[in-house]
Amino acid sequence: MSRTKARTTLLQELEEAMRRSSAQGVLYGQTVANVAGIANSDLECMDILYLEGRVTAGRLAEVTGLTTGAITGVVDRLEKAGLVRRERDEKDRRKVFISVVPEKAMKIGQLYVPMQQAMEKVFGAYSDEELRLLLRFATEGYKGVLAATEALKPFNAARIMETPFGELTAC
Numbered sequence: 001m002s003r004t005k006a007r008t009t010l011l012q013e014l015e016e017a018m019r020r021s022s023a024q025g026v027l028y029g030q031t032v033a034n035v036a037g038i039a040n041s042d043l044e045c046m047d048i049l050y051l052e053g054r055v056t057a058g059r060l061a062e063v064t065g066l067t068t069g070a071i072t073g074v075v076d077r078l079e080k081a082g083l084v085r086r087e088r089d090e091k092d093r094r095k096v097f098i099s100v101v102p103e104k105a106m107k108i109g110q111l112y113v114p115m116q117q118a119m120e121k122v123f124g125a126y127s128d129e130e131l132r133l134l135l136r137f138a139t140e141g142y143k144g145v146l147a148a149t150e151a152l153k154p155f156n157a158a159r160i161m162e163t164p165f166g167e168l169t170a171c
Helices: 003-036 040-052 057-064 068-080 102-110 113-123 128-152 157-162
Strands: 084-088 096-100
Touching: 003 040, 040 057, 040 068, 040 096, 040 102, 057 068, 057 096, 068 084, 096 102
Parallel strands: none
Antiparallel strands: 084 096
């Protein structure tokens, strides 16, 4: 097999492995959301809140790519479930921050223990140098997904479904 074909095959196998891992991660998240009694997208927003820390609704909209109206709905549902709280800024009472309720986050976090244990086992087989490479890959991959998400925003979903895929252009 030529080097070009071998690389093409390797890249295809990597893409397929990433797609399987991503899909399984989404399904795992859906299971956690079901147990927690919330929507999967709300759980993902809560995770982003957990990672970002105390943020405004505008910042959460920016990070998720959702509209501020959609974020209001997400925060309303998460607040009703007792998972997040709104906190007024002490210096500017018009400004409202959203933060995760730590005790509730810890309960949901318990649902991720089996996945964490499985990943610790996987990561244990790699050297520090390999882990740094994987970290770089994951970080750069995240940036790539952000860019791809931004590029997708101009598309109109209804038009996309009616257009042959080879003819897609921004709407």
